[in-house]
Amino acid sequence: MIDQAMIVFSPSGKRGSFPIGTSVLQAARELGVDLDSVCGGRGMCGRCQVQCASGEFSKHNIISHVENLGESTSVEARYQRIHGVFADGRRLGCQAIIQGDLAIDIPAESQVHRQLIRKALDHANITINPAVRLYVVDVQEPDMHDPSGDLRRLKQALMIEWGLTGLNASLGILRQLQETLRKGKWQVTVAVHENRSGAGTFDIIGLWPGYKEAIYGVAIDVGSTTIAGHLCNLATGQVLGSSGAMNPQIRFGEDLMSRVSYVMMNPGGDVDMTHAVIEAINDLIRAVSTLSGILPEDILELTFVANPVMHHLLLGINPIELGGAPFALCTDESLQLPAAQMGLKVHPLASVYLLPCVAGHVGADTAGVVLSEQPQGLDELSLLVDVGTNAEIVLGNRERLVACSSPTGPAFEGAQISGGQRAAPGAIERVRIDPQTLEPKYSVIGSDTWSDDPAFAMDAAAVGVTGICGSGIIEVVAEMFLAGIINSDGVLNGELAARNSRIEANERTFSYLLHKGAEDGGVTVRITQNDVRQIQLAKAALYAGIRLLMDRLQVERVDRIRLAGAFGSHIDVKYAMVLGLLPDCDLSQVSSAGNAAGSGALMALLDKEARTEIEQIVRCIEKVETAVEADFQQHFVEAMAFPHKTASFPELGKVVQLPAPSSARPVKRRRVRRN
């Protein structure tokens, strides 16, 4: 019988010699091997599962076999009765006792810093390394011979069992401490938040008698129109549910600036808007919790991204300064604060983390996009565009990042368009126009058939045709341009009225009839000259903003384009480029980034290092303020043409036959002279 045994862990390759009788968890801890445990070896949490690799490992000069792990214990049997049988002959690392040489595999799920691959959320792997963790401890009972407060003994247990120092407890914890300790018979699970009160601090923010299975976090993206949240298990990173809701602030104003105006006109209106959005977030949290079968009280951590106006309103900061130059943010720094202070109905001591803002109109949402997209990690020059009523734009690579916002207005969201509406069932979202007949076909959200399909009438009947949404507008205007119905200046060609009656004269201009409503009051959708003009204004603003950033980096082309947000997920990038929303780029390198801002919030929720990372990156992003850049106006005027007055689109030209530019003078000037 030998007294020591050799144990080799994979994937780390760490190895060491231990006395027979040492637990595998203990050996892993001593070697600094990444093996998870919440209960600290009490056989309660099941996180430390390991597997024995049997065979001869000549490299390590050992023969490993499963008998060297000892017999399965009654603690493991109890765990399996409650939680199900272990897969593949796994054992609890805390119960498996070293009896001889061993090669031990640590499955990914048993690693503390495991990687999470979340394809559905469109982002790179996330390391699970949350700010809040659970720890089980046995606290020493009070002793009259050596009196000390219960808190002191709790801290001692956390230090001895888990090496935690710099521990703080707020009044909320003190008020429940004594009862919880006694209820748990001096065994409690503690939720500890790292670095909340500064570097190297550990704040006790939750306390439960005995063993607490899991705690949760929510990552929330507060957009002007919608609020979206992901609910996660903070230990495993598993997304249990995602939910979205309308931002109820819409009743105070459709877009950001109209909400700021509302505050200017109605002092105290910001308080009402803050109240409305917090209530909506509480509803969303309640909904996604119910959906996921958990209690909101078990949510210990929340992260938020938002554009600057939403960011301020979320915090109860009057956004009025963002309504005019110099667009001063109250703060551009990241924030960590108690959820209760914001009125969020989760665990009473839960914590909120808001990502930093970049500048006056480039918010924490853009920080979220950057965190999720990581342009600073690439050699290729990435253009990140989050289109909303204000487009937030980032351009750069590992050498340099620049950002700006551009006031695109709400046209891309279907507002200020005659037949426009939000993306909802019944909205026209896809359009094709036959360049010969000038006849259109289209499809609506909620139906897969095109309007020229005989099945369309029946399929679309369920939802009806209710208007046209942002992506539909882009497509119809681009198709009108490709079909020659409008020229590169955006002017509807009235001469075509002779060829197809869909081109109709209205006073001095023309319009194109896309969809004629039924006699009994259905919606008729026409694309008017003014609709085209609105799209021109919006896309010129977007392009001019992008162009300013390209100027700043002194580049003439970008390598890749990522479109963040709902708009980016729905538009056909080819049409967007035909209209010149975006600069020329290999179309295979243009794609949707999904809800990248929300993904950034999720990364900050699950990995506290991601917070430090984005805080550092944001400070290095150079801000370009379009309002004070002399070139912006010139870029804007040139970008009014389809796809652009001067810029060439060679990559686009490879896949689309663009009409020749019109020789007419720019539309805008003509309009000015007309009026």
Added chain:
Amino acid sequence: MIDQAMIVFSPSGKRGSFPIGTSVLQAARELGVDLDSVCGGRGMCGRCQVQCASGEFSKHNIISHVENLGESTSVEARYQRIHGVFADGRRLGCQAIIQGDLAIDIPAESQVHRQLIRKALDHANITINPAVRLYVVDVQEPDMHDPSGDLRRLKQALMIEWGLTGLNASLGILRQLQETLRKGKWQVTVAVHENRSGAGTFDIIGLWPGYKEAIYGVAIDVGSTTIAGHLCNLATGQVLGSSGAMNPQIRFGEDLMSRVSYVMMNPGGDVDMTHAVIEAINDLIRAVSTLSGILPEDILELTFVANPVMHHLLLGINPIELGGAPFALCTDESLQLPAAQMGLKVHPLASVYLLPCVAGHVGADTAGVVLSEQPQGLDELSLLVDVGTNAEIVLGNRERLVACSSPTGPAFEGAQISGGQRAAPGAIERVRIDPQTLEPKYSVIGSDTWSDDPAFAMDAAAVGVTGICGSGIIEVVAEMFLAGIINSDGVLNGELAARNSRIEANERTFSYLLHKGAEDGGVTVRITQNDVRQIQLAKAALYAGIRLLMDRLQVERVDRIRLAGAFGSHIDVKYAMVLGLLPDCDLSQVSSAGNAAGSGALMALLDKEARTEIEQIVRCIEKVETAVEADFQQHFVEAMAFPHKTASFPELGKVVQLPAPSSARPVKRRRVRRN
């Protein structure tokens, strides 16, 4: 004309050469001379007043004269118009410009770390070094070419002008930041709290447009019976007002244990008691603020001392664990927390500091006494006694400190005594008994005349004779003992009934008629055998506690005794020693420490270093738990006799002729046999 001049500061003696044109404040700062300033050299705060010492200073080889300070400026004229003319040719250091060699005196009031001598509060000098300070700054306006949040620029100003780093701002500050900056035209006064979020941090907790004159703090002692508070200017240390109020928790129970019992009997009763005490504190704060002509919103810092049960109830922590062994405190550590969290109606971001507790029944009030009395700084062995329903006792010197509490019960406060009452007008407080005639004379609170004075009837008529208070009980029992009416076992000598009819028989025991009420329903005060017994029980508990501490330190005598609290201020220490409440000691070394606990709270309010000091000392105090000390019972029984069964009182014997000990067996045993 020379370009440099020599400047010498006193009292520091620091000196240096500076360019002509440098301000005296600037020179002081560069040399690290202690010269105060809140406004940072803007001529607003008047804190940096200095005085030129004229003449030849051969030691420094300079000739100093007042002309070398330059002309008085318009800024100084404006300051004097508002605040009054400077004394003794003083100048504002920030306005006085070096024109030649100078010897500059810095008066005590202009020093940041000045000493405050507060005789009225019975404690040593306090260094004024508060946790919260005001700073005036000019914040850079926002610039679109280099966008950054208002908070970032505020922090920059605090760093550049005042060298503050590690700055934090809570949501409450963010919500008012933008408006305040603009209201003050980018000049604001900032209140910064040092080390609230950990060592080296500076929390911005207050913000005012322009220049803010002063902020205040309150030090509060929450006793079981009374609550006392001192309101101070946090910069000067000046006590503007002091106020006291009854603790409304009395309606839930007279003493500590009855309040804990109330919670045991009425779940949730702790919440009611917390509510009551916080409301009373808010009333007190409002009252003392009004009295001092300030607003409660200008109170930025509060410190508290309290016994353990009050400490827990103050914080909303259920004190039930303090009601029985092992008497576990929720926490014995000092606490720093937002005043708003406790429901205190002061500045919304004000901070509260609670001194640490020593042990289960030795609270933050004792920590206050130790901080104020500083026994750890003396060679002499000090005995500190805070008598309440629970006596808290500390014994020691610079080598070692020990502490305990002893359950004296409420007898010393006049409770459980047949004619007993609280110390209030009309209560008998002084008593003398003629040993020959056995006739008493007495005086009552609210009147200076003795009852044998013909003027007594008229003087006392205003208040009446309503009962007997704690100090009166001590005196009458001691005088009865000295007159032989009771023997050293506390037994009333019935044989004396023959000599004076004031000795009256009641069933098996006797009583002594101290005061006969008027026929028309006045109060009659008798001292019964049971009253004497109550005093014996109380004093035996106190003495036994003290004796345990003396045993622990292996000493037979103490060098000095300090009596803290209201009881200590009112009793005649000679009588206390005649009864054996205290061990023998040179009577000239026995004195009242006044409200030493409150003084400790005041020190912690005005000097943040005092907090670190008491936190360290408290951890070094050895706790003795009377409930588990085997010797306590024996000490208690021996201490039942007057002044003591075995201990000698040589020092007391020098000033008082003590009766010979009775040969009878101890009273307690006899009582037991009788029943």
